[in-house]
Amino acid sequence: MQKFMLLCLSAFYLYGASSGETLFNGNCVSCHTTGDATAAPTSIEVQKNYKKVYASKEKFVEFMATWVGKPDAKTALMPEAIAKYGLMPELGYDASALKDIASYLYDAPLK
Numbered sequence: 001m002q003k004f005m006l007l008c009l010s011a012f013y014l015y016g017a018s019s020g021e022t023l024f025n026g027n028c029v030s031c032h033t034t035g036d037a038t039a040a041p042t043s044i045e046v047q048k049n050y051k052k053v054y055a056s057k058e059k060f061v062e063f064m065a066t067w068v069g070k071p072d073a074k075t076a077l078m079p080e081a082i083a084k085y086g087l088m089p090e091l092g093y094d095a096s097a098l099k100d101i102a103s104y105l106y107d108a109p110l111k
Helices: 002-016 019-030 043-053 057-069 079-085 095-107
Strands: none
Touching (some): 019 095, 043 057
């Protein structure tokens, strides 16, 4: 019975989550945590830095999705993070998934 309830709660959570949130939490948080940065800048740092440069959601999503699709140190908004952690690897996600993730990150109430 407990396993069934856990399965139901998980299904409700996933059903209520956006695809960007699900993708972010299933992939990105392994490096971009909301706590202490160990492998990459925190998701909070990323959101803050990108919003400084791209205040509009449309520009934020477009740049982030493009850059994460093919990371390039020359166009990075966070060169200090590259110096500290290295360049983010190319992950092979399709453009649609990257836009969903970037859209979620723009709207996420990170603190």
